[in-house]
Amino acid sequence: MIPNVYLHDHICDSAVARLRRHVNLVDNFDHPEELDAIIVRQQYCPREVISRAKRCRLIQMHGVGLDRIDVEAAKEYGISVKRTKGGNAQSVAELAIGFMLAMARKMKFLDRGLQAGKFQTFGLPETVGLELSGKKLGLVGGGQIAQLVADIARAAFHCKLFVYDPFLSAEACKKLGFQKVETVEALVAAVDFVSIHVPLTESTKHMFNAAVFAKANPDLILVNTSRGGVVDEEALYQALTTGQILAAGMDVFEQQPPRPDHPLLSLDNFIGTLHVGGSTREALERNGNTVVDNVFAALHIKEEE
Numbered sequence: 001m002i003p004n005v006y007l008h009d010h011i012c013d014s015a016v017a018r019l020r021r022h023v024n025l026v027d028n029f030d031h032p033e034e035l036d037a038i039i040v041r042q043q044y045c046p047r048e049v050i051s052r053a054k055r056c057r058l059i060q061m062h063g064v065g066l067d068r069i070d071v072e073a074a075k076e077y078g079i080s081v082k083r084t085k086g087g088n089a090q091s092v093a094e095l096a097i098g099f100m101l102a103m104a105r106k107m108k109f110l111d112r113g114l115q116a117g118k119f120q121t122f123g124l125p126e127t128v129g130l131e132l133s134g135k136k137l138g139l140v141g142g143g144q145i146a147q148l149v150a151d152i153a154r155a156a157f158h159c160k161l162f163v164y165d166p167f168l169s170a171e172a173c174k175k176l177g178f179q180k181v182e183t184v185e186a187l188v189a190a191v192d193f194v195s196i197h198v199p200l201t202e203s204t205k206h207m208f209n210a211a212v213f214a215k216a217n218p219d220l221i222l223v224n225t226s227r228g229g230v231v232d233e234e235a236l237y238q239a240l241t242t243g244q245i246l247a248a249g250m251d252v253f254e255q256q257p258p259r260p261d262h263p264l265l266s267l268d269n270f271i272g273t274l275h276v277g278g279s280t281r282e283a284l285e286r287n288g289n290t291v292v293d294n295v296f297a298a299l300h301i302k303e304e305e
């Protein structure tokens with residue numbers, strides 16, 4: 001019998017072609033009991049689906065964050081959950097550095113100003129930006145993506161690196177060349193840039209809140225390419241409009257997509273993208289094909305040479 005595999009979201013063409021040669025692709029959860037494997041990218045895989053997916057051997061995340069899958073339910077029903085850890089890490093790291101450069105050089109403000117015919121001469125004080133070179137970069141979460149951000153920041157800009165990650169030992173931080181900081185409040189006060197790279201969990205939800213922004217260096221540039229919900233967006237808006245921090249860039253929002261009239265989107269010192277951290281040709285090719293490798297392994301499918 002040909003196995004049934006749930007796939008609703010777009011994944012790279014080469015991965016879809018491999019799947020089509022060996023399985024039936026199903027784009028809905030109408031009959032979870034008929035599914036042999038589930039591939040999740042943007043869609044959610046909730047308990048009500050998992051509890052009915054009696055035949056399912058694998059729930060495969062196209063990506064790293066597992067917050068869209070009810071992992072507890074999968075455990076309870078004995079279904080293995082896998083992800084494509086590292087497959088998009090370089091792409092996310094490059095986007096994070098891109099946000100830092102864009103905000104340090106006020107690119108949104110300058111582009112909007114040019115379009116509005118605002119700058120009649122060059123050299124105006126409000127167009128002056130900052131260099132990344134030699135600055136202090138604070139990482140929140142010191143895992144795979146954070147380490148790649150650190151590599152770029154060190155090699156290209158000689159940044160000094162700090163980390164807030166209670167799960168990384170002092171020894172591990174030392175090996176990675178990170179100065180360990182004990183609280184988020186201490187981190188935001190000490191550094192020039194913060195880049196967030198934690199999963200969304202109970203302990204990271206609204207980790208960046210009004211109390212944290214109140215302690216921040218007023219020249220701080222904040223970048224979040226992790227998950228919406230780690231930053232309290234109302235508190236961020238207050239911080240950006242009252243000068244508690246200088247600027248922010250975010251790839252992820254509490255509600256996705258954010259409403260077009262979301263207050264943050266109107267600000268010159270805020271740049272947003274809609275969850276494209278891993279959306280490069282290279283990362284999508286890697287992740288798509290890892291997804292297929294794992295599905296085929298779980299379903300004992302052998303590809304012809």
Ligand SMILES: NC(=O)c1ccc[n+]([C@@H]2O[C@H](COP(=O)([O-])OP(=O)(O)OC[C@H]3O[C@@H](n4cnc5c(N)ncnc54)[C@H](O)[C@@H]3O)[C@@H](O)[C@H]2O)c1
Nearest residue numbers: 065141142143144145165167197198199203225226277278
């Ligand atoms: N924007 C995107 O498209 C995109 C793409 C990939 C990953 N992500 C997000 O980035 C996150 C990080 O990815 P990664 O591959 O670096 O993961 P990782 O597991 O390698 O690193 C996560 C780090 O966060 C730390 N951490 C966990 N809870 C913490 C807490 N309460 N306080 C401080 N540190 C904490 C862990 O100790 C770990 O070192 C993912 O969980 C995912 O949500 C987003």
Ligand SMILES: O=C(O)[C@H](O)[C@H](O)COP(=O)(O)O
Nearest residue numbers: 041062063064065088278279
């Ligand atoms: O956690 C991740 O890897 C990503 O945030 C998310 O899952 C989207 O990644 P993409 O599917 O676009 O590679």
